[in-house]
Structure formats: structure tokens, C-alpha cells
Amino acid sequence: MDYQDLLDVVHQEVRPHIGKGRVADYIPALARVPAERFGLCLHLLDGREYGVGDVDEAFSIQSVSKVFALVLALGALGEQIWQRVGREPSGNPFNSLVQLEYEHGIPRNPFINAGALVITDWLLGLHADPSAELVAWLRRESASARVAIDAEVAASERAHGDRNAALAHFMKSCGNLQAPVERVLQTYFDHCAIRMSCRELARAGALLANHGRSPITGESWLTRSQAKQIAALMLTCGTYDAAGDFAFRVGLPGKSGVGGGILAVIPQRMSLCVWSPGLDPRGNSLAGVEALERFTTLSGISIF
Amino acid sequence: MDYQDLLDVVHQEVRPHIGKGRVADYIPALARVPAERFGLCLHLLDGREYGVGDVDEAFSIQSVSKVFALVLALGALGEQIWQRVGREPSGNPFNSLVQLEYEHGIPRNPFINAGALVITDWLLGLHADPSAELVAWLRRESASARVAIDAEVAASERAHGDRNAALAHFMKSCGNLQAPVERVLQTYFDHCAIRMSCRELARAGALLANHGRSPITGESWLTRSQAKQIAALMLTCGTYDAAGDFAFRVGLPGKSGVGGGILAVIPQRMSLCVWSPGLDPRGNSLAGVEALERFTTLSGISIF
Amino acid sequence: MDYQDLLDVVHQEVRPHIGKGRVADYIPALARVPAERFGLCLHLLDGREYGVGDVDEAFSIQSVSKVFALVLALGALGEQIWQRVGREPSGNPFNSLVQLEYEHGIPRNPFINAGALVITDWLLGLHADPSAELVAWLRRESASARVAIDAEVAASERAHGDRNAALAHFMKSCGNLQAPVERVLQTYFDHCAIRMSCRELARAGALLANHGRSPITGESWLTRSQAKQIAALMLTCGTYDAAGDFAFRVGLPGKSGVGGGILAVIPQRMSLCVWSPGLDPRGNSLAGVEALERFTTLSGISIF
Amino acid sequence: MDYQDLLDVVHQEVRPHIGKGRVADYIPALARVPAERFGLCLHLLDGREYGVGDVDEAFSIQSVSKVFALVLALGALGEQIWQRVGREPSGNPFNSLVQLEYEHGIPRNPFINAGALVITDWLLGLHADPSAELVAWLRRESASARVAIDAEVAASERAHGDRNAALAHFMKSCGNLQAPVERVLQTYFDHCAIRMSCRELARAGALLANHGRSPITGESWLTRSQAKQIAALMLTCGTYDAAGDFAFRVGLPGKSGVGGGILAVIPQRMSLCVWSPGLDPRGNSLAGVEALERFTTLSGISIF
Incomplete structure (x- = not known):
């Protein structure tokens, strides 16, 4: 079965799940997204792309941005960031303060909110305007000039960002933020408010399947x-807090966002991005996880 | 033994402890206070006052202000504040976020920082300028015009207030603050930065020993x-987090501050205030607790 | 108003609350107790006794036994027990393991279950049979030969004692129990399963209001x-986890048990015991707390 | 480079780390194991085996047994075990009670102690003697009749098993154990006390790299x-609590034990087992993790 046929089958099978779950509504701009959207795009390392559904519709990438911020920080600064x-x-919700307090302000990993704030802080030491930097990088890496920050979403994130x-502020009190708290927050909210499509995200993530070298720009x-x-x-x-379940069901490295996007990689083969706004109780795209699970089952591809 | 003799004995006995402990140094303005200060003042409900040591030297009242903020809020708003x-x-440090998260942003009591912030928020719904209001009230109740906010301390608290x-911000995210976070914090820091002497604090606290009616102003x-x-x-x-130990050793209702002050009350008899800047490991005045313990032991006065 | 009249008024006023709440049902023997029982007994230090309702009906004293175990241990061993x-x-439920783990197996106080197990362990170092010892002591101090362990309740506690x-076992793993776990548990369950009446408990607790000397036996x-x-x-x-609320409403030192009993003391005046099996959501006798609150309000007696 | 050469290089490079770390000493029988032991064995799915060092010396498999218990339970009972x-x-130490209490007695996963106890409980519903069953299974799957429970270690585990x-007991109190606590514990300690060599473990784990079918016995x-x-x-x-770090450095599914063994799998290629008793601060074999990291780096094999 070729990839396009496979995607068509996945789309067909996942249809009953599309529109199910709860669209993120903690900020109005996200709550307005129609629940029944669905897109799935593969980017193979040889450049071929396959897609079904709304693969070119931009959505709020939210926490998927945490992967790209980490790429920029780790690439530029190396192992020191792990200090x-x-x-x-974490074994805890993504925005929990409990573990952060017990562990003296050192977040468990860069993909919970506290950890992404630290990564943002590292980027503020590197770039005058890390938001512009990240957008420019994503435009190049996705070969798409339209990648941009949604100013309404960014403002809304900030207004609901307590x-x-x-x-x-807690990490600042522990000495684990260098830049002013306000700048860290604003930059973080900007990153979350970036809009991209499944195709653009799959492209930008392809370097992760390719030993760190972008198959789009050729840069390492x-x-x-x-x-x-x-x-x-x-x-x-x-x-x-569903990483175990995701590894269990899907068996691929993935990063999700509350906008309903999930970026996944199959090392040395492809990157793929799915999007559907309805979320399961743990904040991952309900139809998205379902689609990835079917894709790995039908294709027999898995890292395990 | 009359009260003055008693205070003299307490002063004598507690002398080896004065200057011991660690002066609060989380903000520079507090760290500069000489450790060897000590004052102890009684205000009897009939108006008599007794004192030893530096009873008229003003110090930063810090968390002792939480009692007075609560008096104003409970007096004006009644039982609704307990919602x-x-x-x-709390069974936890005064500034812990852990319990606050598990209990959905409702602080355990008005004397931990989170609880005092909620009380401050209530006061912001009552008064245009709760700081000015509290200072004016304390001046009247302590019959002392010099009670004032130490602007340097307030600024320093704010600068180190993460x-x-x-x-x-956490409570705001739970919907448990009405006023803007910045105003709540500024007002709270103002209250902590009020300067008063042992004598002034003992007077202002006397209403708590007198069924709510101030023996100074006669107001209820x-x-x-x-x-x-x-x-x-x-x-x-x-x-x-030493309330059990304090009840155990001293046996009186008391409220301490990291400035080294402790206000205590003996219901229907007197209020008393002790001050010595060196703190024990749990943040209470080391010589102050010692002095109160000796006072209750020597006088035989205790609520138990 | 004399005490008997006062108790009659309290009884009248509290009537609508009797039978409300939930009778403890974690073991069958407790679940069978009729909910509508109510007794209240005062024992004044001069020997006078006043009572209303079922003051002579024996009930399972449960955690009220923790006070007496502490009296025996502290009296015999002194301050070393606090090591x-x-x-x-604790700021936590009475049987929580969370705080115990964070605090390395040292329970917060002798009135949560873990703390009472440590006190029991101290008693096992003192007496060959601490259960027989405690029963004998309670018989003398309550001037009542019928005080006894309810074997059915003790067996049931053990069967549901996981x-x-x-x-x-957790404290044992931290090195904070000396005796074998099984002996500690059995002795602890025996203590909880003691049956006494309001009158007997008020008598046995009177030493706490009398500076440690029993007004019954004259022993210190x-x-x-x-x-x-x-x-x-x-x-x-x-x-x-309702100690603050109890201090707030009743204003007296008290110790409750899930059998519905509460022993309270008014220092230098009297001890009193109330019993009604229906519990409020935090495990204290609903009508019992209500009755004590009315008693202190009507009598004007309070330690505050 | 062929596998034997590779193992020789790994052995050479890892030599400075052998004997470093702390040998588990919570029970005497483990503390006696010489720290400088080291073995590494590969079992390819085609049956070839390669090894260096003490590959045939039996050691206490400890928590590596949790994988095999899970294989038996999941294979026999299917998805219901996840209820x-x-x-x-877990984001917490392997023997923490904190999360277990917050999550009502449902352990986070089958590889922390609480989770393995639940798996043991499932096995007790299947087999009259799950310890004998597991040993028999391991003998067949490792083609080695000498696999056995070390009775001294099992007794020592029990004696220190509080x-x-x-x-x-906590899970029993939550209704999440069916069998008597004592039987669950004894069976669990038996499993931990099984002795096997690197070669035997690599063989027994090979089914995990082979879609569930044992290349030794041919059974699925x-x-x-x-x-x-x-x-x-x-x-x-x-x-x-080092799973992230292990994935980061080694990039393979692995299960470690405090005896110093680590079983890892490379899906569809091989299973491998390393052993060296010195542990890093998080309880994993120090030289063992080092050796696996070098193996994946030198071979270029990784699931990522």
C-alpha cells in the first residue's frame, strides 16, 4: 500500500472520532476553531509529501513550538542548557507548581510549561527578539512565508496567563530565570501563538528524523x-501526562499542542503532523492520536 | 511580683539569647537591623503599660500586619471572607505553593502569605487605598502619629517579591483574586513594610484581648x-509552621513577623509585644519566643 | 444559670442536629451504633458532675484513646518522646502517608494515626501489656470497673487495618518503630476499641484541666x-484536619474520635465529654461539636 | 566492525567505570557482591550470541524480574490488567507512597514497586505458585536449568521489606489487591531474588525484540x-526516575535492577543484557549504563 492510500484509509477509519473531544477554550481565540477540522501530512526525508484533509490550514501550534525553541537553544548552546x-x-500536569517547588525551581523537562519558560529564557540571552528569530527560522524550514504569530492569540494568552x-515568578524566586519575568512570558506566549499548517510543521520537524540536518534547507x-x-x-x-500512553499506543516520538496539532517523527524516514482540534481529557488531539495509532498499526512502522 | 519586676527578670534571663539566630536578610533593608535589639511591652486593658528594653524603637512589623488586615476585613465584611x-x-511553609495547588487556590488561613493576599484583595474592594487606611487606623489605635510605611522596605519587598x-498569580488563575495582581501585591508589600514599636503594637492589638473593643479609642x-x-x-x-511548638511552649495566641516582632494576647487581661531581630530556623524571633515562654512560666499566666 | 440548666438548654437547642451526619461504617461493629444517641457530661474539679442524655452509655472511644496513651507516655518518659x-x-488527613514520606517517617503530632503508633511503640518499651495497663489506668481514673476493650471492635479494626x-510499616522502614509492627498495630487497635461512657471519659480527662493531677485519684x-x-x-x-475550625467555633482544647466522642477541657475548671455518633465530613461528631459550641457561647467560657 | 570486536571496544572503554558507584546494601546478601564484576551479552534474533566479561555469572536480577512478570500477566490476561x-x-522514586496516595492506590506503571505488586497479585489469581511458574518459564526461555530463587536473598528482602x-497494605486499603498482602509480598520478594546471568537474561528477553515470539522456544x-x-x-x-536520562543517553528500551543488571532490547534485532553491581545515585548500574551508551554510539544503533 502506498502512503497516499494509507492516509486515505486512516482518514476513513478515524472519521467517527473527528469533532469528538473538547476544543481548548481557555482563551476565546482558540475556542472559535471548528471542531471538525482534520489534517494529516507526511514529509519523507527524500522530499515527498503526502496529505489528507485540511493539511494546508494554519492553526495555533501552541506547545508544538516547544520543540522548535528547544532545537534553537540546544543547537546554539549545547549541553549547558541542562543545568x-x-x-x-514529570508524572504531573503540564502546568503544575508542586513538583517545581519540591525540586527547587528546576523544571523536570523542556516540554512542560516551566521547562519551556527556561528554554525561552536561554533564547533571550541569545537573541534580541527570539520571537522574530523563531518565526524567521520556521519560515525557512517550512519553506513558507506565511508562518506568523497570531497577535490576537498572543494577547489572549497573556491576558489569561496567570x-x-x-x-x-516562582522560578525567578529560585534564581532560575535570567531575563525579566515579563519578557520571558511575552516571548513564550508569542511562540505558542504561532500559526502553521500540518504541512509546514511536518517540514520544519523533518530535521529531527534526519540526524539534525534539515532536508529542506540542507542546514545542520x-x-x-x-x-x-x-x-x-x-x-x-x-x-x-499521557506520554506513556502515547508511547504505548502510537510508539513514536511526538509533541502535541492544545491547538490540536501533534508533530511526530519516524527516525531516518519521515516526520508527520496531524491536526484536529478536539482534545482528549489529557489535552492531546483525540482524533490526532487515533490517526497516528492507526497509521503505525497499518504501516507496521514503529520504533519498538 | 509586679509586672515591671517580672519584665526585668525576663529581660535578665533572656539576655544570653539576644543577638542569637539569624536576622532576616532576604531584603537588604531588613538585613541592616542590629541583631542585639530587644524590647518587650505589656498593655493591660486598664491602660497600664510596662516595658523593658527597646520598647519604643520602631521596626518592620512584616507579618504582624496580617492580624490587623484581618481585623479590618473581618470587622467590615464578616463571615463572607471565609468563602x-x-x-x-497549613502544616507547610508560609510561602508554599504545593498545598495551594492541591486545594485549588483557596489558602489554608489568613496568616500564610497566600491567605494574607486574599485578605488584601478583600480590602481592595472596600477602600480606594487600603495601605493609607491601615496606617491611619494603626495611628489611631496605637495613639502614635509616627506609624508609617517604610518606602525603602516596601520597594525592596517588591523587588524581591517573586x-x-x-x-x-496562581490564585488569580483560580479565580480567587478580584483586584489586579499588581495592586494586590503592592498593597500587601506596603502592609508588611509598616514600622511600629513594641509599645505601638501592643496598644493596637489590645482590642483582641478585649472582646473586639479597643481600650485605646473605645471603638468596637x-x-x-x-x-x-x-x-x-x-x-x-x-x-x-511552628504554631504547635509556640502553643506548647508559650501557650498564648501570637502572631510573628520576620522583622523579629511577635504580638501576643492574654484574653481579657492584656496584649503584649516582644521584638528581637534574630530569628530561629522557622522564622520566629528566637529571643522573643524565649521571653514569652519565660513570661508565661514566671507569671503562671496561660490560656491552658 | 446553673450548669444543669445550661446543659438542658444545650440539649434542647442541639436536638435538630442529633442523628445527622454519617455514622462511621469502616468497620461493621461501629456501623451498628444508633445514630440518634447523644450524651454530654461535665466533671468539675471539685467533683461535681452534670449530665444530659446518654451520659452513661458506653461507646467506642477510638481516637480519644490517643490522649490517654500520650498522658501515660509523656508522664513516664518525659520530653524524650518528642524525638x-x-x-x-499536619494540615493533612489523619491517615495520610504523604507528609510522613516527605518528613522521613517522623509523624507531625501524636494525634494523627502515625503519631499515635509511635506513642504506642514507646508504651511497648515500658509495659509488657500496654493495653491491659491503659485499661487498668482508665478504670481507676474513671472510678469505673466496667471500662474494657471491645474484642469484636478490636478484631474488626485489625481486619480492616491496612x-x-x-x-x-513505613515508619518501621524509616527506623521510627522499635517493637514488631504487628505488636504495635494490635496494641493500637486495642486502645481504639476501648468502650467508655461520657461520664467515664470526663473523669479520666479531668487531670488535664487540673495541672496534671487527677481529682479522682489524687495522683499526679x-x-x-x-x-x-x-x-x-x-x-x-x-x-x-478541622482543628482550626474547632478552635474557632468551640475555643477549647478537644480530642475527638470516630465513635462520635469528644473530650474537651476548660483549664482549671472542668473536663467535659460529649457523644453523638453522626460525624461531619471531617470525622468529628456533628451534634457533638454543635453542643460544645453552644455550651461555650451560652456559658461565656472560652480560653480566648 | 563485528559485534565481538564492538563488545571488546566497549569493554575496554568502560573499564574505568567498573567498580565505581555504590553496590546495593539494603540487604546483606546483595552488599557482599564484588563491585568490579562486569558482563555484557547480546542475543541476536538469529540465535547468535556475543559476550564480554562475566557473562555467565549469575546475579540477583531484582527489578528486571518485573519485565517477565509483566510478560506472563499481560500475555495471559490481556488489556484488563491496565484497570x-x-x-x-511516575516522576517519583520507585518506592514512593506520595503519588500512590494522591492517585487512590492505582500505581503509575508496572515497573515501580507498587505496580509490580499489582502484577504479582494478578499472577496469584492465575497460578497456585507464581514463583515456581516464573522460574520454570525463565528456565525454558533461557535454556538454562540453573535459574533459581536465592532463598537467602528472598528471606533478607522480606526481613527488610517494610x-x-x-x-x-496501602493498596489493599484501596481495594487494589485481591490476594492476602503476605502472599503478594512473599511472591514479589521471590521474583526479585531470582538469580540469572547476562546470557540467560538476554535470552529470556529476546521475545520482546521479536514481536512477542521467543526465538529460543518458538512460542508466542x-x-x-x-x-x-x-x-x-x-x-x-x-x-x-532516570528513564528520561536513559532514553536520552542510550536510546533503547531497558529495565534495570538494583543487583546491577540491565536488560535492553533493539526491536527486531536483538536483546542485550549488561551487569555491573556499582549503582549510580538513581539506582541504575553505573558501568552498565555507560556500556550501553557506548554500544549504541559505536554501533550507530538506536531506536531514535
Whole structure:
């Protein structure tokens, strides 16, 4: 079966799940997204692309941005970043303060909110405007000029950002943020508010399947070892407090966002991105996880 | 033995402890206070006052202000305030976020920082400028025009206030603060930065020993039942995570601050205030607790 | 108003609450107790006794036994007992393992289950059969030969005692129990299964109001200071995770049990015991707390 | 480079780490194992085996037994086992009670102690003597008649087993154990006390790399999907609270034990087992993790 046929079957089988779950509604701009959207796009390392559904419709990438922020920080700064953020699953909700307090302000990993704030802080030491930097990088890596920050979403995140502000102030009080809290938060909210499509995300993530070298631009952003490390982190920590379940069902490194997107990689073969806004109780796209599970089952592809 | 003799004996006996412990140094303005200060003042309900040591030297009242903020809020608003803050000991450090997260943003009691922030928020619904209001009230109740906010300390608290900002933003995210976070924090820091002497604090606290009626101004700020409730809270929650030990050793309702002050009450007899800046490991004045313990032992006065 | 009239008024006013709440049903023997029972007995230090309702009906004293175990241990061993158990409110349910783990197996106080197990362990170092010892002591102190362990309740506690077994094994693993776990548990369950009436409990508790000297037998079991310490502990820790609320409403040192009994003391005046099996959501007798609150309000007696 | 050459290089490079770390000493029988032992064995799915060092010396497999217990339970009972144990990383020490209490007695995964106790309980519903059953299974699957329970270690585990007893009693109190606590514990300690060599473990684990079918006996113990699930669990939860770090450095599903053994699998290629008794601070074999990291780096084999 070729990939396009496979995607068509997956789309067909997953149809009853599309529109199920709850669209994120903690900010109005996200709550307005129609629940019945669905897209799934593969980007093979040889450049071929396959897609079904709304693969070119931009959506709010939210926490998927955490992967790209980590790529930029790890690529530029190397192993020193791990002095201020761990690499272990948290076993706790993504925005919990409990573990952060017990562990003295060192977040468990870069994919929970506290950890992403630390990564953002590292980027603020590197770039005058990390948001512009990240957008520019994503435009190049996805070969798409339309990648942009949704200003309405960013403003809305900020207006409803007290939980993240609590995390940031707590870490500041522990000495684990360098930049002013307000700048860290604003930059973090900007990153979350980036809009991209499944196709654009699959392209931008392809370097993670390719030992750190982008098959789009040919540039190497990470060492082979670093690329493997990020994939390992996606597997163990990429889908909130459901990473075990995701590894169990899907068996691929993945990073999800509450906008309904999930970026996954099949090392040395392809990156893929699915999007459907309805979320399961743990904050991952309900139809998206379902689609990835069917894709790995039908294709027989899995890292395990 | 009359009270003055008693105080002299206490002073003598406690002398080896004065200057021991660690002066609070989380903000520079507090760290500069000489460790060897000590004052102890009694205010009897009939108006007599007795004192030893530095009873008229003003110091930063810090968390002792939480008692007065509670008097104003409970007196004006009554029982409704308990919808947003509990009345139980926390069994946790005064600035912990852990319990606050498990208990959905409802602080355990008004004497931990989170609870005092909620009380401050209530006051912001009552007064345009609760800081000015509290200072004016304290001037009247202590019959002393010099009670004032130390602007340097308030600014310093704010500059080092990330832990409290974390608490406030967290509660805001739970819907348990009405006013803007910044205003709540500023007002809270103002209250902590008030400077008063032992004599002034003993006077201002006398209403708590007198069924809610101030023996200084003759005004009733609390019902008899409310005054008893605040005394009960002081006993169970007034000395951080050492309330049990304080009840055990001293046997009086008391409220301490990291400036080294402790306000205590002997119901229907007197209020008393001790001050010495060196703190024990749990944040209470080391010589202060010692002095109160000796006072109750020597006088035979205790609520138990 | 004399005490008998007062008790009659309290009884009248509390009537609508009797039978409300939930009778403890974690073991069958307790679940069978009729919910509508109510008794209240005062024992004044001069020997006078006043009672209303079922003051002479024996019930399962459950956690009220923790006070008497503490009296025996503190009286015999003195301050060394505090090396293995704290004196602070826990801010957690009475049978929680969480705090115990964070605090390395040292229970917060002797009135949560873990703390009572440590006290039991101390008693096992003193007596060959601490259960027989405690029963004999209670018979003398209550001037009642019928005080006894209810073997059916003790067996039932043991059969449903896995939560307490978890606490005991955990402390054993931390090195904070000396005797074999099974002996500690059996002795603890025996103590909980003692049956006494309101009158008997009020008598046995009278020494706590009398500086440690029993007004029944004339013997001194505690120093004045120790008696005050236990009263302080009852106030801050005696009613599970509702100690603040109890201090707030009743304003007396008290110790409750899930059998529906509450022993309270008014220092230098009297001890009193109330019993009604229906419990409020935090495990204290619903009508019992109500009755004590009315008694202190009507009599104007309070330690605050 | 062929596998034997590779193993020789790994052995050479890892030599400085052998003997480092701390040999488990919580029971005397383990503390006596010489620290400088080291073995590494590969079992390819075609039957070839390669080894260096002490590959045929038996050691206490400890928590590596948790994988085999899970194979037997999942293979026989299927998905129903997940009703009583989760599949998520815990983010906590392997023997913590905290999360277990917050999550009502449902352990996070089958590889922390509490989860393994639940799996043991499932096996007690299947077999009259699950210890004998497991040993017999391991003998067949490792083609080695000498696999056996070390009775001294099992007795020693039991004698020092209070922490596990606490976990078991707690789960019993939540209704999450069916068999008597004592039987569950004894069976669990028996499993931990099994002695096997690197070669025997690599053989017995080979089915996990082979879609559930044993290349030794030809029997299918798991469906393809179940084999992948166990590998996913090993990756996310197999090395205590260092699973993220292990995935990061080694990039293979692995399960470690405090005896110093680590079983790892490379799906569809081989299983491998390393042993060296010195442990790192998180309880994994220090030289063992080092050796696996070098093996994957030198061979270029990784699932990522």
C-alpha cells in the first residue's frame, strides 16, 4: 500500500472520532476553531509529501513550538542548557507548581510549561527578539512565508496567563530565570501563538528524523546525538501526562499542542503532523492520536 | 511580683539569647537591623503599660500586619471572607505553593502569605487605598502619629517579591483574586513594610484581648465572637509552621513577623509585644519566643 | 444559670442536629451504633458532675484513646518522646502517608494515626501489656470497673487495618518503630476499641484541666507544664484536619474520635465529654461539636 | 566492525567505570557482591550470541524480574490488567507512597514497586505458585536449568521489606489487591531474588525484540502489539526516575535492577543484557549504563 492510500484509509477509519473531544477554550481565540477540522501530512526525508484533509490550514501550534525553541537553544548552546532544566518525565500536569517547588525551581523537562519558560529564557540571552528569530527560522524550514504569530492569540494568552506567570515568578524566586519575568512570558506566549499548517510543521520537524540536518534547507541545526536526544524527550515527555500512553499506543516520538496539532517523527524516514482540534481529557488531539495509532498499526512502522 | 519586676527578670534571663539566630536578610533593608535589639511591652486593658528594653524603637512589623488586615476585613465584611480563605493550620511553609495547588487556590488561613493576599484583595474592594487606611487606623489605635510605611522596605519587598507574585498569580488563575495582581501585591508589600514599636503594637492589638473593643479609642471593631476567632487563628496558625511548638511552649495566641516582632494576647487581661531581630530556623524571633515562654512560666499566666 | 440548666438548654437547642451526619461504617461493629444517641457530661474539679442524655452509655472511644496513651507516655518518659514525633498540626488527613514520606517517617503530632503508633511503640518499651495497663489506668481514673476493650471492635479494626499497617510499616522502614509492627498495630487497635461512657471519659480527662493531677485519684500523672502541653496539642491537633475550625467555633482544647466522642477541657475548671455518633465530613461528631459550641457561647467560657 | 570486536571496544572503554558507584546494601546478601564484576551479552534474533566479561555469572536480577512478570500477566490476561495499574512515568522514586496516595492506590506503571505488586497479585489469581511458574518459564526461555530463587536473598528482602509492605497494605486499603498482602509480598520478594546471568537474561528477553515470539522456544507469549507496549513501557518507565536520562543517553528500551543488571532490547534485532553491581545515585548500574551508551554510539544503533 502506498502512503497516499494509507492516509486515505486512516482518514476513513478515524472519521467517527473527528469533532469528538473538547476544543481548548481557555482563551476565546482558540475556542472559535471548528471542531471538525482534520489534517494529516507526511514529509519523507527524500522530499515527498503526502496529505489528507485540511493539511494546508494554519492553526495555533501552541506547545508544538516547544520543540522548535528547544532545537534553537540546544543547537546554539549545547549541553549547558541542562543545568537549568531536567530531562525526566514529570508524572504531573503540564502546568503544575508542586513538583517545581519540591525540586527547587528546576523544571523536570523542556516540554512542560516551566521547562519551556527556561528554554525561552536561554533564547533571550541569545537573541534580541527570539520571537522574530523563531518565526524567521520556521519560515525557512517550512519553506513558507506565511508562518506568523497570531497577535490576537498572543494577547489572549497573556491576558489569561496567570498560571504561567506563577510558574515564571516562582522560578525567578529560585534564581532560575535570567531575563525579566515579563519578557520571558511575552516571548513564550508569542511562540505558542504561532500559526502553521500540518504541512509546514511536518517540514520544519523533518530535521529531527534526519540526524539534525534539515532536508529542506540542507542546514545542520543539531548534532546527530542532539537530534536523538530531542526525539527521546518527545517520546518520554512530549504529550503531557499521557506520554506513556502515547508511547504505548502510537510508539513514536511526538509533541502535541492544545491547538490540536501533534508533530511526530519516524527516525531516518519521515516526520508527520496531524491536526484536529478536539482534545482528549489529557489535552492531546483525540482524533490526532487515533490517526497516528492507526497509521503505525497499518504501516507496521514503529520504533519498538 | 509586679509586672515591671517580672519584665526585668525576663529581660535578665533572656539576655544570653539576644543577638542569637539569624536576622532576616532576604531584603537588604531588613538585613541592616542590629541583631542585639530587644524590647518587650505589656498593655493591660486598664491602660497600664510596662516595658523593658527597646520598647519604643520602631521596626518592620512584616507579618504582624496580617492580624490587623484581618481585623479590618473581618470587622467590615464578616463571615463572607471565609468563602475565599480557610481557617486551618497549613502544616507547610508560609510561602508554599504545593498545598495551594492541591486545594485549588483557596489558602489554608489568613496568616500564610497566600491567605494574607486574599485578605488584601478583600480590602481592595472596600477602600480606594487600603495601605493609607491601615496606617491611619494603626495611628489611631496605637495613639502614635509616627506609624508609617517604610518606602525603602516596601520597594525592596517588591523587588524581591517573586515568590509572593507566584502565589498571587496562581490564585488569580483560580479565580480567587478580584483586584489586579499588581495592586494586590503592592498593597500587601506596603502592609508588611509598616514600622511600629513594641509599645505601638501592643496598644493596637489590645482590642483582641478585649472582646473586639479597643481600650485605646473605645471603638468596637469586632464582635466578641470575631475577636475570639482571631485569637484562635493566632494560636493555631500565627507562627508559621511552628504554631504547635509556640502553643506548647508559650501557650498564648501570637502572631510573628520576620522583622523579629511577635504580638501576643492574654484574653481579657492584656496584649503584649516582644521584638528581637534574630530569628530561629522557622522564622520566629528566637529571643522573643524565649521571653514569652519565660513570661508565661514566671507569671503562671496561660490560656491552658 | 446553673450548669444543669445550661446543659438542658444545650440539649434542647442541639436536638435538630442529633442523628445527622454519617455514622462511621469502616468497620461493621461501629456501623451498628444508633445514630440518634447523644450524651454530654461535665466533671468539675471539685467533683461535681452534670449530665444530659446518654451520659452513661458506653461507646467506642477510638481516637480519644490517643490522649490517654500520650498522658501515660509523656508522664513516664518525659520530653524524650518528642524525638520521634512532632508537635505541629499536619494540615493533612489523619491517615495520610504523604507528609510522613516527605518528613522521613517522623509523624507531625501524636494525634494523627502515625503519631499515635509511635506513642504506642514507646508504651511497648515500658509495659509488657500496654493495653491491659491503659485499661487498668482508665478504670481507676474513671472510678469505673466496667471500662474494657471491645474484642469484636478490636478484631474488626485489625481486619480492616491496612491503612494503619501501611503507616506502621513505613515508619518501621524509616527506623521510627522499635517493637514488631504487628505488636504495635494490635496494641493500637486495642486502645481504639476501648468502650467508655461520657461520664467515664470526663473523669479520666479531668487531670488535664487540673495541672496534671487527677481529682479522682489524687495522683499526679503529669507536671503542670506537661498538662499544658497536652492541652495545647489538643487545641492545635485534636480534631483531625478541622482543628482550626474547632478552635474557632468551640475555643477549647478537644480530642475527638470516630465513635462520635469528644473530650474537651476548660483549664482549671472542668473536663467535659460529649457523644453523638453522626460525624461531619471531617470525622468529628456533628451534634457533638454543635453542643460544645453552644455550651461555650451560652456559658461565656472560652480560653480566648 | 563485528559485534565481538564492538563488545571488546566497549569493554575496554568502560573499564574505568567498573567498580565505581555504590553496590546495593539494603540487604546483606546483595552488599557482599564484588563491585568490579562486569558482563555484557547480546542475543541476536538469529540465535547468535556475543559476550564480554562475566557473562555467565549469575546475579540477583531484582527489578528486571518485573519485565517477565509483566510478560506472563499481560500475555495471559490481556488489556484488563491496565484497570489496576497505569502506563505513565511516575516522576517519583520507585518506592514512593506520595503519588500512590494522591492517585487512590492505582500505581503509575508496572515497573515501580507498587505496580509490580499489582502484577504479582494478578499472577496469584492465575497460578497456585507464581514463583515456581516464573522460574520454570525463565528456565525454558533461557535454556538454562540453573535459574533459581536465592532463598537467602528472598528471606533478607522480606526481613527488610517494610517499605514494600507499606505499599502493599496501602493498596489493599484501596481495594487494589485481591490476594492476602503476605502472599503478594512473599511472591514479589521471590521474583526479585531470582538469580540469572547476562546470557540467560538476554535470552529470556529476546521475545520482546521479536514481536512477542521467543526465538529460543518458538512460542508466542505476547501479540505483536503487546510486545511493543512492553518495550514502550521499558523506555518510559524502565529505569526508575532516570528513564528520561536513559532514553536520552542510550536510546533503547531497558529495565534495570538494583543487583546491577540491565536488560535492553533493539526491536527486531536483538536483546542485550549488561551487569555491573556499582549503582549510580538513581539506582541504575553505573558501568552498565555507560556500556550501553557506548554500544549504541559505536554501533550507530538506536531506536531514535
